[in-house]
Amino acid sequence: MQLNENCMRLKQDYLFSEIAERARRHLAAHPGAELLSLGINDVTRPLAPAVCAAMAAAAQEMQYPATFHGYGDVQGERFLREAIAGYYRQRNVSIGADDIFIGDGAKSDLGNLCDLFAPESTVLLPDPVYPVFYDTSVMAGRTIRFLSGSRENGFLPMPDDSVHADLVYLCSPNNPTGAVYTRAQLRQWVEYAHAHKACIIYDAAYEAYIRSAALPRSIFEIAGAETCAIEVNSFSKTAGFTGVRCSWVIVPRALMQDGISLHRLWKRRQATKYNGTSYIVQRGAAAVFTPAGQQQVQRDIDAYMENAVMIRDALEVSGVFSTGGTHAPYVWMQCPHGMRSWDCFDSLLKRFGIISAPGAGFGAQGEGWLRFSSFGSRETIEKAAKRLADMDWDAFAVFAGADVRL
Secondary structure, rough: OOOOOOHHHHOOOOOHHHHHHHHHHHHOOOOOOEEOOOOOOOOOOOOHHHHHHHHHHHHOOOOOOOOOOOOOOOOOOOHHHHHHHHHHHOOOOOHHHHHEEEEEEEEHHHHHHHHOOOOOOHHHHHOOHHHHHHHHHOOOOOOOEEEEEOOOOOOOOOOOOOOOOOEEEEEEOOOHHHHHHOOHHHHHHHHHHHHHHOOEEOOOOOHOOOOOOOOOHHHHHHHHHHOOOOEEOOOHHHHOOOOHHHHHEEEEOOOEEEEEEEEHHHHHHHHHHHHOOHHHHHHHHHHHOHHHHHHHHHHHHHHHHHHHHHHHHHHHHOOOOEEOOOOOOEEEEOHHHOOOHHHHHHHHHHHOOOEEHHHHHOOHHHEEEEEEOOOOOOHHHHHHHHHHHHOHHHHHHOOOOOOOOO
């Protein structure tokens, strides 16, 4: 037996598994303790009524021979792909239903896209960034280069023509920082991709949280992106599908490499390794794009963004720097007094019962930062915001063992 040695190159347990394990150990040591989770980013609001009604009706179809559905189109049901294409048309983005593939979650799609590219491909990652980009690239045995995001550049690193890459991963709005690329910035990335014959893998899972029409919600709002980019999106955070599982990938038919269609390769890959997303789930997903569905999911998005504002305002009152929470459901806090991320995480958990996400888990540039998620219930967010607003960060840092010179 021979193992994939690349899997053993991963430096640690998956970030969110480690967060959950530390919270579990804390509860075991302190039975009955109240934990306020602003760390692992699961949603808390239920599915929209329009979604539930559509799924219930689809389930009813399955009990009759005339309306039973077995294997579906491996690319996804036409009705859902047409609904997604219509969603893009509302923003004057011309995406055809035939360019869209339905999947079972953005995380799976991001990992599976690795199959299209050679193991020797060089990957360019912004840092900090969603850990799946890094982990799946490591597992595939690829060379990884980083572009540093920082407070100084707004956590939006830009291309460097002296650095070559075959694959570029971008996440906008960014997880964990909440930063959003402008159209002008994305135009530079598209130009870089063309110059280097690179492919951009664009994670748009949080595009529905962008509050300004001036900011792009899709890479395909940029001219020329259809020949250098793949876009991944998900219903998880937009419509609460974290447990239902549904996503989409746009691989434009115009996307070619050395005369070979990446669209065709992805379709062939899916036909071999994937049997399609549940018909019932796809009916529920299509309901998201109905007028009632859009109104209902928007209420949930608004509620989560109200939570984000509460977290951001609480941190401002307590005197620590934070960013994000404006066009994304994440608030990114700089740890006080040069504290390290995991030290700050552990102290918040032990002293105040607040679960965060240590920035170091998102890359080297995340060291010294914490991510707070706004996906908790309103009650949880209100309690956590009160504790954060009342925080004496100097005393907190002393408790955590930081070198504080007052």
